[in-house]
Amino acid sequence: MSWRLLAFLVLLTTIVACDMVDAMKDGFAHSQEVSNKLEKTVGLKPFVGFDWQNGSLMSVTVAFQGIPPNSPLSDITTKVKQAVVDEFKQKPKQIIVSFIIEP
Numbered sequence: 001m002s003w004r005l006l007a008f009l010v011l012l013t014t015i016v017a018c019d020m021v022d023a024m025k026d027g028f029a030h031s032q033e034v035s036n037k038l039e040k041t042v043g044l045k046p047f048v049g050f051d052w053q054n055g056s057l058m059s060v061t062v063a064f065q066g067i068p069p070n071s072p073l074s075d076i077t078t079k080v081k082q083a084v085v086d087e088f089k090q091k092p093k094q095i096i097v098s099f100i101i102e103p
Contacts, residue, residue, distance in 0.1 A: 027052060033087040034062070041079050042068045050088070057092040060084045064099050 031048035039045035042064075049061040062080050080097050 027088075030088045031060075034060070034083045037083045037087065038062070038079060041083070042071055042076055044068045050092075057088055057090045059094045059096060060088065060092045061096040061098070064097075066101060067099050 027050050031050055034048045035045055038048075044064050044066060046062045046064045049063075051058040051060075062084070068076055077097055081095060084095055085091055
């Protein structure tokens with residue numbers, strides 16, 4: 001293997017790794033913004049996770065620790081959809097909303 005090919009492979013790997021790190025950093029920032037926005041509009045701060053594959057937003061998971069008070073499910077899902085689309089700047093293939101309750 002020539003040194004030029006090796007140098008090209010190292011450079012290519014570095015570029016790809018930087019793009020993945022940037023995507024993850026951006027994703028975490030977006031998920032935090034969604035969480036903060038929902039805490040203000042729904043009344044509970046949720047955990048927000050995401051799944052990116054090949055540059056596409058596949059899913060966003062919004063898990064509330066309990067059931068938000070005084071909010072019908074339809075209002076909660078509408079606010080979740082709006083916050084996800086606004087903050088991630090890309091519509092995911094699916095949004096998963098869950099409520100964690102104590103048995």
